[in-house]
Amino acid sequence: MTASAPLPPGVSAADFNQALKEFAGVVGHDWVLTSEEDRHTYLDAFAPGDADKHACSAALAPTTAEEVQALVKIANRHRIPLWPVSTGRNLAYGGSAPVLRGSVVLDLKRMNRVLEVNNELGYALVEPGVNFFDLFEALQAQGGKLWISTPAPGWGSVIGNALEHGVGYTPYGVNANSICGMEVVLANGDVVRTGMGGVNPGGQEWQVFKYGYGPVWDLMFTQSNFGVVTKMGIWLLPEPEAVANFAISLPDMGDLPVMVDTLRPLRLDDTINAPYTITNPYRSIMDPMSAQGKTRSTIYKGPGCMPLDFVEQTLRSRGEGMWNVGFNLFDSDKGLDLREAKIRAAFDKVPGAKVKTMRWHRGEPLAGWMRVSPVLFPLAGVDWYGGPGGHINYAPVVAPIGSRIAEVYDMVYRRYVEFGFDCYCGFLNIGGRAIVVNPCTFFNREDAEMTRRARELARVLYKDGAAKGFGDYRAHISFMDDVADMYGYNDHAARRLGDKVKDALDPNGILAPGKQGLWGSAQRVHKGKPA
Amino acid sequence: MNGIRTLLAAAVAAAATAGVIAADAPLTAQQQHGRKVFDIKCLPCHGPGMWGTNALARRMPLDKAELEKRTDLNAVMVKTLMRVGIGSMPPIRKTEVDDADADAIAAYLTRNSPR
Numbered sequence: 001m002t003a004s005a006p007l008p009p010g011v012s013a014a015d016f017n018q019a020l021k022e023f024a025g026v027v028g029h030d031w032v033l034t035s036e037e038d039r040h041t042y043l044d045a046f047a048p049g050d051a052d053k054h055a056c057s058a059a060l061a062p063t064t065a066e067e068v069q070a071l072v073k074i075a076n077r078h079r080i081p082l083w084p085v086s087t088g089r090n091l092a093y094g095g096s097a098p099v100l101r102g103s104v105v106l107d108l109k110r111m112n113r114v115l116e117v118n119n120e121l122g123y124a125l126v127e128p129g130v131n132f133f134d135l136f137e138a139l140q141a142q143g144g145k146l147w148i149s150t151p152a153p154g155w156g157s158v159i160g161n162a163l164e165h166g167v168g169y170t171p172y173g174v175n176a177n178s179i180c181g182m183e184v185v186l187a188n189g190d191v192v193r194t195g196m197g198g199v200n201p202g203g204q205e206w207q208v209f210k211y212g213y214g215p216v217w218d219l220m221f222t223q224s225n226f227g228v229v230t231k232m233g234i235w236l237l238p239e240p241e242a243v244a245n246f247a248i249s250l251p252d253m254g255d256l257p258v259m260v261d262t263l264r265p266l267r268l269d270d271t272i273n274a275p276y277t278i279t280n281p282y283r284s285i286m287d288p289m290s291a292q293g294k295t296r297s298t299i300y301k302g303p304g305c306m307p308l309d310f311v312e313q314t315l316r317s318r319g320e321g322m323w324n325v326g327f328n329l330f331d332s333d334k335g336l337d338l339r340e341a342k343i344r345a346a347f348d349k350v351p352g353a354k355v356k357t358m359r360w361h362r363g364e365p366l367a368g369w370m371r372v373s374p375v376l377f378p379l380a381g382v383d384w385y386g387g388p389g390g391h392i393n394y395a396p397v398v399a400p401i402g403s404r405i406a407e408v409y410d411m412v413y414r415r416y417v418e419f420g421f422d423c424y425c426g427f428l429n430i431g432g433r434a435i436v437v438n439p440c441t442f443f444n445r446e447d448a449e450m451t452r453r454a455r456e457l458a459r460v461l462y463k464d465g466a467a468k469g470f471g472d473y474r475a476h477i478s479f480m481d482d483v484a485d486m487y488g489y490n491d492h493a494a495r496r497l498g499d500k501v502k503d504a505l506d507p508n509g510i511l512a513p514g515k516q517g518l519w520g521s522a523q524r525v526h527k528g529k530p531a
Numbered sequence: 532m533n534g535i536r537t538l539l540a541a542a543v544a545a546a547a548t549a550g551v552i553a554a555d556a557p558l559t560a561q562q563q564h565g566r567k568v569f570d571i572k573c574l575p576c577h578g579p580g581m582w583g584t585n586a587l588a589r590r591m592p593l594d595k596a597e598l599e600k601r602t603d604l605n606a607v608m609v610k611t612l613m614r615v616g617i618g619s620m621p622p623i624r625k626t627e628v629d630d631a632d633a634d635a636i637a638a639y640l641t642r643n644s645p646r
Contacts, residue, residue, distance in 0.1 A: 031626075037614055038625060045621030061626045088624065095621065109626035129626075133575065154575075293585020376575040379619075380582040387586065387619045 005039060006057050006102040008080045009526050016057065019078040023060050023104075026070040031061040031110070042088070042105050044097040044477065046382065046390030047445065048455045054097040054477055056083065059105040065185055065230040071106065072228070073189040075510045081523065082106040083512050084228045086128035086157035090164060091379065092391050092440075094477030099514030100526055111230065114138040116207075119145045123180060123207040125233050128159045132374040139236070146236035147372045149173055154374020159232045163222045165473060167430055169371040170237045171330055173275040174431050179218050181206040183231035187506035191230075194218050207233035223474075224498070225512035225520075226505050240330040243360040244340060245369045249321035251352035253281070253308070256409060257402025259323050260427075260435070262346050264400045267432060271342050276327035278427035278435075280409070281311045284324050286424050290380040296422065297386065304420040321354065327429075328370060333361065384422070384442040385450070391440045392454055392479075394461045396470035400435045408437045411464055416441075419457040436473055462486060475516070481527065484517025499524075558642065565639025568632045573598070576620070586618055604644045606637035 007016050024032045033039070034057075042059055043051040060082075062068050075082050081103040088096025088107060096105055112129030117138055124135060124146070132154035139146050149168025151161055160166075162175035172178050182194045192198075195212035196205040210216065221227050250259050259278060266272045279287065289299070299314065300306050315322060329339050340357060347353040358369065366373050382389030398408050405427065416423035416439065425439040439461075443454040458479060462472065466486040475483040487494050495517060502509065502520035509522035519527050558566065569577075576583035577598045587596035594600050610633050616622040628636070 033625065041614060041622040041624040043622075045616060059624075059626075087627075091621070096624070107624065107626045109624065133571070293582070293588055295589070374575075377582045379576075380585065382619050383586055389619050 004036060005034065006055055008057055008102040008104065009100065011078060011080055011102075015078050016080070019074060019080055020058060022074045022078075023058075023071060026067050026074070027060055027062050033059040033061065033107075042096045042107075044095045046091050046095065047097075048390060048392050048443070048451055048458070048476065048478060051097065053101060054094065054099065055101055056098055056105045057102045059096075059107045061107045061110050063110045065111075065183060065191060068106070068108075068185045068228055068230055069189045069191060072185060072187055072510065075104070076187065076189070076508055079508055079510065079522075080104055081510055081513050082228075084108060084128075086160035086163075086229075087131050087155070089131070089153075089155040089157070090160060091153070091155075092393055092476065093164070093474065097477060098512070099477045099480055100523070103513070106228065108228075108230075115231065117142050117146065118207065119143065121204070121208055122146060122238055123233050123235050124158075125181075125207060125231060126158050127231060128157055128229060130158050131155055132158060132161075136374050145239050147239055148236060148374070149175055149178070150372065150374045151175075152378040153376050155376055155379075158234060159229055162232065162234060163229060165223060167275060167428065169275055169277075169328060171273045172235060172237050173429075175234070176219065176222050177431070178235040179222075179232060180208065180210050180235055181233040182218055182221060182229050184217075184221055184227035184229050186227045187508070187511050192217075192227075207235075220501075223516050225515040225518055226501060228511065237330070239362060241332040241362050242330075242336055243370050243372075244329045244331075244336045245358040245360075246325075246327050246329070246340075246343065247356045248325045248347055249354045249356075250323045250350060251321040253312070253322050255321070255323045255350075255352075256280075257406045258350055259325060259402070260400050260405045261402040262350055263325065263429070266343060266346060267400075267429060270432070271339050272327055273330060273339075274328050275429045275431075276325050277429070278323060278325045280423065280425040280427075281308070281315055281322045282306070282422050282424045283426055284320060284322075285311060285314055286381065286384060286422065287378075290384060291377050293380065293383075295386050296384050305417045306422050321352065333359075381424070381440065382442055384424075385444045385447075388445050389442055390445050390451075390454075391442045392458045392476060393474070394439050394441075394458060394465075395436050395472045395474050396465045397430075397473050398435050398437050398470060400429070400433065405435060405437065408465075408468070408470065411468065412437065412439050412461065415457060415461055415464065419453050419460075421454065421457065430473075458482075477514075480514060481517045556642070559638070561635050562639045562642050564632075565635035565637070568628065569599070569636050569639055572623070572628055572632075573636065583620060586620075598640055601640065602643045604637075604641045606634075606641045609637040609640050610634065 020032055042056045083098030083103040084106040085096045086108050108128035111127040113127045114130055116125040132150040135148055135158050149170040149172045151166050151168055162179050165176050167173050181197045185191050194217045196209050221229055347355050382391050413423050421441050428436045428438050430436050441454045443450045462482045471486040472483045498518045502518055509520040513519050513523035584596050613623045
């Protein structure tokens with residue numbers, strides 16, 4: 001430990017050093033990481049402010065669930081908070097950095113085995129360190145008969161993404177919905193297998209039936225700090241006969257409501273059988289530029305949010321409309337024909353709508369537009385202002401009613417103009433029904449004034465959204481309490497329930513204090529510090 | 532990792548027709564391992580037309596932006612930048628690429644550079 005390392009709050013240097021010795025007895029000295037160089041690698045690489053506010057005191061890197069059990073027992077004895085990360089690549093949400101400064105990161109990246117791929121039953125059983133590239137490769141090695149639902153950047157953990165309610169772009173779009181069976185190490189060191197994994201001795205049913213007998217626990221361990229997930233089953237999409245891509249463009253700035261209202265029934269009855277993403281005019285300009293490595297200064301040099309007439313002119317010169325939606329359909333060729341006819345008929349009624357389609361057939365190489373092979377280039381957007389960049393996502397869940405979506409977008413757009421950022425905004429259809437209105441604020445991390453403005457914009461939007469009755473579905477480690485505050489019904493009954501469960505399972509509050517605004521009694525004193 | 536190589540094959544082919552890729556000397560065992568790790572850990576950003584390559588291409592000629600084509604890299608520098616991060620590239624943790632693999636990547640990327 002170097003002089004500049006923070007200590008876990010309330011733990012003496014002597015106790016901490018003793019704990020580090022005990023941790024080393026479990027994982028070996030090489031995997032108790034305390035040097036300044038190592039701790040630096042755990043800072044939030046896209047921090048919207050001073051990354052040191054979320055600095056860890058050390059990191060531990062176990063390779064087995066048994067080691068995790070031993071580590072949490074030691075942490076309990078010394079009251080040391082652990083911040084579990086699976087691959088630590090939840091960039092824009094904190095990466096591998098903890099909410100509470102001085103926490104010890106429990107880095108599960110070395111637990112990186114794909115334990116089983118089952119082509120017959122359509123699932124994989126994975127450890128937390130497996131990312132989407134790893135799983136994709138493992139599936140390809142077994143014939144590519146099963147497909148992942150990869151998020152925009154495929155760097156992250158399959159388990160981590162599902163636990164954080166992340167999304168992909170196949171019919172299995174909400175990865176949390178595809179969880180089937182977990183192994184979880186609880187704060188007291190006990191290990192539990194959920195669902196059919198509880199049957200002893202188990203057979204082949206753990207990854208085929210989610211409900212087991214009695215309460216269903218799996219989702220309790222998502223976006224929470226009630227346990228450390230060390231194995232997870234995930235259902236995977238059997239390779240379809242064909243995939244169709246749709247790119248639909250509407251011409252005018254006022255077309256957002258009709259876009260939403262036209263898509264809604266098609267998604268609700270599963271004609272559109274995978275999530276769609278609507279892009280606003282700014283995003284329609286910025287995405288293709290970023291993918292080619294181009295930054296803002298190549299088209300616009302003025303301050304503030306690029307003026308709407310400039311944005312409109314730019315899109316028109318490319319033959320594109322102001323509102324665009326993209327999605328893929330997965331079916332047999334004949335099934336796709338029926339779906340396509342229905343979608344075209346719906347958009348034929350919308351003035352100025354342009355519908356473009358492409359298809360892939362089984363046996364052809366996977367194409368990038370199918371979004372079933374992992375990539376990293378969407379991260380390039382962070383360099384919009386030249387970089388080194390970062391981004392903050394605002395992500396309120398909104399019912400897909402055109403007027404309501406437009407109301408939220410208007411609120412967002414006005415604030416982006418006020419705070420002087422280009423209003424990059426996507427509308428992510430999550431599950432069959434909801435839309436997450438998802439503006440991203442890109443900023444240059446080395447520009448303190450711009451970073452401060454980006455942070456303030458996020459805080460203002462959380463308050464605006466709460467005042468209108470919206471809640472975000474996800475948050476960066478710096479804003480987890482802000483978003484928890486949006487869920488205030490009955491004097492924050494939801495948070496109080498979470499705290500009760502936390503106190504029952506983890507009375508010393510050693511697992512991920514502050515995660516999603518859940519602190520528990522033992523660590524609540526640290527809430528909001530150092531802010 | 533052949534899968535990622537395959538995914539990038541079209542882009543690589545396009546790049547190859549645009550310019551001549553220098554013929555490599557045979558790789559040492561460490562360099563071969565380095566290439567394998569590079570393919571898995573680095574290529575999704577540092578392949579032709581990818582984010583990292585594009586970001587570097589804003590600051591230097593394209594033949595220098597593609598790390599595999601560089602002839603002026605230094606092993607210590609490669610390893611340090613992996614651990615510290617540079618530009619928008621975040622630091623790479625030891626749990627993602629351990630020291631032996633980091634050395635192998637550095638050996639691979641510096642194979643055409645003066646020692």
